Amino acid sequence: MESTKKYLVDVEGLKTHFPIKRGLFSRVVGHVKAVDGVSFKIEAGKTLGLVGESGCGKTTVGRTILRLINATEGKVTFGGREVFDLPSRELRKLRCDMQLIFQDPYSSLNPRMTVANIVGESLTTHKIAAGRDRRRKVDELLERVGLSPHHSSRYPHEFSGGQRQRIGIARALALSPKFIVCDEAVSALDVSIQSQIINLLQDLQDEMGLTYLFIAHDLAVVEHISDYVAVMYLGKIVEYTSSKELYKNPLHPYTRALMSAIPRPDPHRRQQRIVLGGEVPSPSNPPSGCPFHPRCPIAEHRCTMEIQQLKQQDGPAEHIVACWKCSEWKSVPVGGT
Amino acid sequence: MTDNDVLLSIRDLSVTFHTDEGLVRAVNNVSYDVCEGKTLAVVGESGCGKSVTALSVLRLIPDPPGKIAGGQILFRGTDLVTADEKYMQSIRGNEIAMIFQEPMTSLNPVYTVGEQIVEAIELHQDKKGSAAWNHAVEMLRQVGIADPEQRAIEYPHQMSGGMRQRIIIAMSLSCDPSLIIADEPTTALDVTIQAQILELLRDLQKKNNMSVVLITHDLGVVAENADDVVVMYASRIVETGTVADIFDDPLHPYTRGLLRSLPKVGVEQNRLDVIGGTVPDPLAFPDGCKFHPRCPIGNDDQRCMSIEPELRQIKPGRCSACWYTPGYETKEEFELYEKKYGKHKEISG
Numbered sequence: 001m002e003s004t005k006k007y008l009v010d011v012e013g014l015k016t017h018f019p020i021k022r023g024l025f026s027r028v029v030g031h032v033k034a035v036d037g038v039s040f041k042i043e044a045g046k047t048l049g050l051v052g053e054s055g056c057g058k059t060t061v062g063r064t065i066l067r068l069i070n071a072t073e074g075k076v077t078f079g080g081r082e083v084f085d086l087p088s089r090e091l092r093k094l095r096c097d098m099q100l101i102f103q104d105p106y107s108s109l110n111p112r113m114t115v116a117n118i119v120g121e122s123l124t125t126h127k128i129a130a131g132r133d134r135r136r137k138v139d140e141l142l143e144r145v146g147l148s149p150h151h152s153s154r155y156p157h158e159f160s161g162g163q164r165q166r167i168g169i170a171r172a173l174a175l176s177p178k179f180i181v182c183d184e185a186v187s188a189l190d191v192s193i194q195s196q197i198i199n200l201l202q203d204l205q206d207e208m209g210l211t212y213l214f215i216a217h218d219l220a221v222v223e224h225i226s227d228y229v230a231v232m233y234l235g236k237i238v239e240y241t242s243s244k245e246l247y248k249n250p251l252h253p254y255t256r257a258l259m260s261a262i263p264r265p266d267p268h269r270r271q272q273r274i275v276l277g278g279e280v281p282s283p284s285n286p287p288s289g290c291p292f293h294p295r296c297p298i299a300e301h302r303c304t305m306e307i308q309q310l311k312q313q314d315g316p317a318e319h320i321v322a323c324w325k326c327s328e329w330k331s332v333p334v335g336g337t
Numbered sequence: 338m339t340d341n342d343v344l345l346s347i348r349d350l351s352v353t354f355h356t357d358e359g360l361v362r363a364v365n366n367v368s369y370d371v372c373e374g375k376t377l378a379v380v381g382e383s384g385c386g387k388s389v390t391a392l393s394v395l396r397l398i399p400d401p402p403g404k405i406a407g408g409q410i411l412f413r414g415t416d417l418v419t420a421d422e423k424y425m426q427s428i429r430g431n432e433i434a435m436i437f438q439e440p441m442t443s444l445n446p447v448y449t450v451g452e453q454i455v456e457a458i459e460l461h462q463d464k465k466g467s468a469a470w471n472h473a474v475e476m477l478r479q480v481g482i483a484d485p486e487q488r489a490i491e492y493p494h495q496m497s498g499g500m501r502q503r504i505i506i507a508m509s510l511s512c513d514p515s516l517i518i519a520d521e522p523t524t525a526l527d528v529t530i531q532a533q534i535l536e537l538l539r540d541l542q543k544k545n546n547m548s549v550v551l552i553t554h555d556l557g558v559v560a561e562n563a564d565d566v567v568v569m570y571a572s573r574i575v576e577t578g579t580v581a582d583i584f585d586d587p588l589h590p591y592t593r594g595l596l597r598s599l600p601k602v603g604v605e606q607n608r609l610d611v612i613g614g615t616v617p618d619p620l621a622f623p624d625g626c627k628f629h630p631r632c633p634i635g636n637d638d639q640r641c642m643s644i645e646p647e648l649r650q651i652k653p654g655r656c657s658a659c660w661y662t663p664g665y666e667t668k669e670e671f672e673l674y675e676k677k678y679g680k681h682k683e684i685s686g
Contacts, residue, residue, distance in 0.1 A: 053527040054498075160615045161383075190382040190616070191554055195598035195609040202608065217527060224600035224609065247603050261532040263557030265599055267580040270561050275536055276529045279497050 008044040008179060008211045009065065013037055014074035016057070016064045020284060032284045034060040036235035038074075042228075044178075047205070047212040049226030049243065051219055051258070055280050057235040058215045062181040065213070066098050067091065078179070096126055099172035103184035105164035109156040115142070116152035119170045126175060141170040145200060162193035169200065173208075181213045186221060198225055219262050223247050231255045234291040235283055237310065241319035251313060251326040254292050290324070298325050344516055344548050345371040345394065345433075350408035352389050355401060361619045363389045365572040366408070368648070371516065376542070376549040378563035378580070380556065380595075382616055385569040387552050391518045393418075394550075395433060396425050412516075430461045434509035436502075438521035444493040444501055450477075451489030454508045461512040476507040480537060499530035503537070510541060517542075520552045535562055556599060560584055565654075568592050571617055571627040574648050577656045588657040590632050626659070634661050639678035 016035040019028045034057040042048045050058045063069045065076050067083055076083040078094065086094060102108035109118055120138045123129045129137050139149035145166040156164055165185065172180055182201065186194045202225065204210055216222050222229055222243070229246045231239045231254065239252040250256045253274075260273040278295045281287055290307050293299040302324055310320045313327075352364040364386040371377045379387045392398050394410055396417060410417040412428065420428075437443045445453055454473035458464055464472055470489075477485035480503040493501055502522065509517060519538065523531040539562065542549055551562055559566060559580065566583040568576040568591065576589040587593045597610040614631040617623055623630055625642040635641030640660050648658040649665060657665060661681065666674070675681075 053529060162615055191556070191595055192382060192598055192612040193615065195600075195611045196613075198600070199608055199611060219528070220600045220602045223602060224606065244605070257529060259602070261528040262602060263531075263535075263555060263561045264602065265556040265560045265584065265596065267560040267563075267584050273532060275532050277533075279499055279530065 006044045007041040008079055009042040009213070010075075010077040011041070011061075011065060012039050012075040012077075014039065014061065014064060014076065015072045016060050016069060017072045030284050032282075033235050033286065034283055035064060035071075036283075036286075038232070038235070038237055040230055040237065040240060042179075042211055042213060044211055045205070045209045046227040047214050047225055049222035049229040050213060050215045050232060051217060051222050051229060052232035053217065053280050055283065056232045057283065058232050059183055061232070062100070062183050062213055062215050066095075066100060066181060068100075092126075096175040097178045099175065099177040099180045101165075101168050101172050101180060101182045101185045104188055105161050105168055106188075108168055109164055111156055114153055114155055115147075115167055118156070118167060119152070119174055122171070122174050128175065137174070138170075141173055144173065144204070145170045146196075160193075161189055162196060165189060165193075165197055166200070169197075169204070173204065176208070177210070179211045179213070181215065183215045184217070185214075187216060187218065194221070201225065219258060231258070234280060234286055236291060236322070238292065238323070239319075239321045240310065241317060245317040245319055249317075249319070251319070251321045252292075252323050253296050253298055253326070257295075257297075290322075298328065300325065342372045343370045344373050344413065345550075346409075346411040347390065347394070348409040348411065350390060350393060350410065351406040352386070352393055352398060352403060353406045354403045356620075359620050362406075362572055362622075363403075363619065364393070366647070367569070367572075367574055368408075369567050369574065369577065371548050371550055372565075373515075373548055374542075374546045375564040376551055376562055377565045377567065378551045378553060378559040379567045379569060380553060380559055381569035382554060384571075384616055384619060386572040387569050388520050390569075391435070391520055391550060391552055394518065395429055395435060396420075397435075427461075430457055430509075430514065431512045432514055433516045433518065434512070434514040436505055436509050436517060436519040436522045438524050441498065441501065441525070443505055446493055449490050449492055450496075450504045454489075454504070454511055457508050458511050472511065473507075476511045477504070479510070479541070480504070480507045481533075482507070498526055499533060502526060502530075502534055506534070506537065506541070510545070513545065514547065516548045516550070518550045518552070521554070522551075523558065524553070524555070531558075538562075556584075556595060568595075571622060572619065573627065573658065574656070575628065575658045577648070577654075579654060582655055588651065588655070588662045589628075589659045590634055590661070591628050594631075594633075634682060635659075638682060640674050640681075643678065644674075 014035055015037055017031040017033050020030045020032060022029045038061055040048065050061060052058045060069060064071050071084060116138050119141055120134045123134050123137060138152055142149055142151060147163065147166055186197050189197060205212065214222060214225055226243045229243045230237045233254050239255045250259050257274045257276045274297060276295050287294050289304045293303040308322050308324045310322045313319045313321055348368050350364055350367045354361040354363055367390050381387045393405055405418050451473050454476060455469045458469045458472050474485045474489050477488055482488050482503055523534050526534060553559060563580045566578060566580050567574055570591050576592050583592060587596055594612040598612060600609060612631050617627060626635055626645055629635040629641040646658045646660050648656050650656050651662060651664050659665060
């Protein structure tokens with residue numbers, strides 16, 4: 001299976017720890033283990049969805065891959081090259097291929113720059129186009145994301161949330177990247193606008209062969225847009241499989257709880273759901289054993305002692321889960337579905 | 338539904354804001370009823386006026402620039418629009434309480450959470466000192482906060498988002514109100530925490546027989562929590578009905594569009610259906626039906642482009658504001674407009 005697929009991004013054992021400093025001399029007293037041993041691969045032209053609650057480290061994964069945050073440990077290979085070892089000049093070149101779309105279309109655009117400058121800035125920085133050339137390129141990009149060229153002399157405040165997100169997408173596309181990290185790219189948008197942006201992202205993927213890392217907390221959106229989904233909890237991936245398989249056959253108790261917590265737009269199916277007690281523990285002091293055991297409805301003694309590694313499950317699908325007891329779920333359907 | 342079941346009745350409410358750019362009509366002729374012990378959901382996109390309507394109920398609209406331009410808000414038969422400030426003060430918190438979206442900003446960072454709940458209790462009830470404090474601790478226990486005695490002497494920054502939202506709920510319930518207005522109470526929270534908070538609200542509602550106005554843009558939350566639904570678009574109500582009506586048989590094209598544009602869990606779709614365009618600028622609402630530029634039916638229909646349809650009852654408990662809803666037009670209108678604007682379009686689906 002490995003050899004037939006072409007992977008664009010390969011993340012191996014990624015760890016990002018942030019030091020906690022205290023006192024006059026900023027002594028390091030501990031670490032926030034935001035990302036703690038994450039591995040995955042993304043096939044070229046496909047979308048990997050990364051889901052989890054706030055604080056689980058999903059955003060940090062995205063930023064560490066782009067080397068916006070330095071990793072503590074691990075390896076990221078992008079198109080055959082190791083990202084963390086690149087000298088800065090090479091890294092600059094590589095950055096043309098990797099872009100980021102932010103969550104908040106209000107704070108991610110500089111209010112003092114015109115749309116033409118926001119979208120075209122990277123073209124100048126990377127000396128790709130200037131003058132009339134740049135203007136033409138910006139106009140093309142704006143049209144591609146569903147805006148019109150006459151918008152280019154305006155400022156961000158003149159646009160609605162959905163339009164701003166389109167500007168953010170145009171900016172990410174300016175350097176014709178291969179890989180885009182969409183960090184909660186549709187979470188802040190209204191329902192009717194959200195579906196427009198999702199369709200736009202999919203169209204762009206089809207036309208330009210883009211690869212996405214789609215970070216979101218909304219499982220319905222992630223299922224729709226992703227080919228594969230990785231579920232994160234407290235800095236670790238707890239389940240990884242194709243999006244179809246995940247929604248048909250979720251195995252990790254955390255995934256099942258997440259799925260049953262999605263409010264369904266169907267008043268006749270008010271379901272018995274698995275309501276998780278408690279909250280995500282602090283990543284500076286994670287619980288022993290399986291990090292999910294304090295909230296897990298099926299945890300047993302073993303779960304508090306040692307952690308199960310990600311393991312391929314029986315069956316035809318590529319489906320890996322980190323749980324001692326997940327096989328017990330298999331016959332039980334997710335609450336209400 | 339009989340009239341004495343109705344706790345809060347909003348009649349033809351209009352709210353305007355005077356801004357530098359001109360007059361914004363944030364709410365236009367909005368009417369809805371909230372019944373005892375029931376949950377009414379108000380759905381709509383940002384800027385549709387759903388929060389402004391709710392704020393008007395407690396007269397919390399900043400005046401100036403805002404102004405209640407017309408209509409009545411009847412709470413147990415008393416009009417809150419014309420009530421004096423003293424009476425409003427006795428209503429706020431005591432009878433009608435509000436839960437806001439942002440659990441981060443709606444608590445005061447320099448007071449402990451206990452002090453903040455006590456403030457509400459002392460202001461509205463006869464309890465003082467340790468009686469008020471004990472009541473506050475009891476409220477924290479009711480909303481499921483572990484170790485409430487300890488938590489009461491802690492500050493908001495020491496708590497997570499879900500806990501802060503529980504504290505807000507404890508505070509709003511501390512004076513035993515009969516109506517809770519929850520403005521996007523779970524939007525800022527994770528799904529698992531959202532499920533906890535909504536379940537808590539449902540339990541407390543049942544226990545205290547409260548009415549809830551739930552303002553949200555999340556149709557999933559509506560489906561699972563509401564009894565009745567009001568759909569708003571661009572300052573007006575476009576459709577009302579019971580929750581089953583709205584989801585099974587949406588009448589207004591906007592409601593239909595919203596329901597279709599949701600990604601569905603467990604259903605494979607290649608592309609999502611969309612409502613094209615964007616929400617209109619409140620300074621320059623389109624003529625005719627405000628939804629017509631985005632409407633798949635009305636975008637080229639002279640009727641929709643010229644005359645704004647008012648909200649009318651289609652059958653008991655079911656209202657719509659669309660020329661194309663079956664049974665909407667009177668016979669006279671039908672004949673008049675057919676002559677003037679041409680035939681109705683054929684619609685499929």
